[in-house]
Amino acid sequence: MAFDFPYLTWLFNFAFFYPIVMAFFWMIGGVYYYWRRERRAPRPESPPPLAQAPFVSILVPCFNEADHIAETIAAAVAQDYPHFEVIAINDGSTDDTARVLEDLTAHHPRLRVVHLEHNHGKANALRVGTLASRSDYLVCVDADALLDVHATRWLVGHLVDGPRVGGVTGNPRVRNRTTLMGRMQVGEFSAIVGLIKRAQRVYGRLFTVSGVICAFRRSALHRVGFWADDMVTEDIDISWRLQLDGWDIRYEPNALCWILMPETFRGLWMQRLRWARGGVEVLLSHGRSALSWRRRRMWGVLLEYALSLLWAYAMLAIIVLWALGKFIALPPLLYVDTLLPRWHGLILAVVCLLQFATSLAIERRYERGLARQFYWVIWYPVAFWMIGMLTAVIALPRTLLARRRQRALWRSPDRGVR
Structure with missing residues (x-):
């Protein structure tokens, strides 16, 4: 009996060509964005003057952040901006966060602290901070992140200059x-x-702001109902809801913020699984709304994310076929003899290095010494593509089977330092 599986050939081709095509897509979009908007722009340390400098509220939601909150607040109150306040929202912390924050108020007159009795999640903490704020311009930063001294100026500039700008995302850097x-x-x-x-700004909308550093127009948040309590990733959800409502979200690479990232496999896995679940939640909640012609600028990010999920399951199918071939006889067109990279693996590695080299040429204006990290990125496809693939595969059924309308609470992440 003859077997013909043309779809399997398409599967292999898609699994191979998708990351290559997307890499070139992002490189071309990134270079175009840089050439049009960054090449001759002022550097992060030299922001242009604002026509007006409105009062700004910097929100710092926190849960069990006694080890990091002092330096985060110190960076926040040191902003080179004339009129602002800092509001720290202690969301029912069980460590010494409350005491540390109260001690900090004696040293930083701009700091106000809101204590919540119970842990109700980051979305609720941000909403409470917004209600306590005195400004229509909000800068949101995570409690373990260090704002660059000019970050607020760069973020707020977009909100002041663009009346239809509902949010701005900054440029997080791993420290x-x-x-x-x-x-x-x-x-x-x-x-x-x-x-x-950068590429997403060129062809349409952003998939998400970076929740660790972003700014919002309070009136825009009010229109869409603020952050959702039941979404695993409140930053992805609010980004989609703002853009579906017609607001623009911009990327400001000069708004730097130094962040802590997981340095253990378990910590990285939990973080990426949460991100993957958040993406699936948004796809299920807002994907159909994004299909209307009036919201056609969302089609790019919608298609990009749908293809990334499809790629994850294509890779899973290839792995399953390889494993089955070790135990049962499969038709030749279904047999996968090895998962080890061959010539196509070399091509993927070269494209990955080319992508990093392109980014290096752009990002050197924001951070020195990136070239020293060039060697380590060689291992990125092996480690992070596999983690991304597995978390996406797990996130889809887990999200479909999860109980809806369940509040998303804080979890203390691995931040790589002790």
Whole structure:
């Protein structure tokens, strides 16, 4: 009996060509964005003057952040901006966060602290901070992140200049680089995240703001109902809801923020699984709404994410066929003899290095010494593509089977330092 599986050939071709095509897509979009908007722009340390400098509220939601909150607040109150306040929202912490924050109020007059009795999640903490704020311009930063001194000025500039700008996302940089995993993430945030945001700004909308550093127009948040309590990733959800409502979200690479990232496999796995679940939740909640002609600028990010899920399951199918071939006789067209990279693996590695080199040429204006991380990014496809594939495969059924309308609470992440 003869077997003919043309769809399997398509499966293999898609699994191979998808990351290559997307890499070139992001590189071309990133270079175009850089050439049009960054090449002659002022550097991060020299922001242009604002026509007006409105009062700004910097929100710092926190849960069990006693080890990091002092330096985060110190960076927040040191902003080179004339009129602002800092509001720390202690969301029912069980460690010494409350005491540390109260002690900090004696040293930082701009700081106000809101204490919540129970842990109700980051979305609720941000909403409470927004209600306590005195400004229509909000800068949101995670409790373990260090804002660059000019970050607020760069973020708020977009909100002041663009009346239809509902949000702005900044440029997070990894500051813990003591392990291979940490160093690979340095390459990821510059070579992958930065290029993706630039490319998305070129062809349409952003998939998400970086929740660790972003700014919002309070009136825009009010229109869409603020952050959702039941979404695993509140930053992806609010990004989609704002853009579906007609608001623009911009990327500001000059708004730097230094962040801590996981440096253990378990910590990285939990973080990426949460991100994957958040993406699936948004796809299920807002995907159909994005299909209307009026929201056609969302089609790019919708298609990009749908293809990434399809690629994850294509890779899973290939792995399953390889495993089955070890135990049962499969038709030749179904047999996968090895998962080890051959010539196509070399091509993927070269494209990955080319992508990082392209990003290096762009990102060197924001951070020195990135070239020292060039070697470590070689391992990125092996480690992070596999993690991304597995978390996407797990996230889809888990999200479909999960109980809806369940509040998303805080979890203390691995931040790579002790």
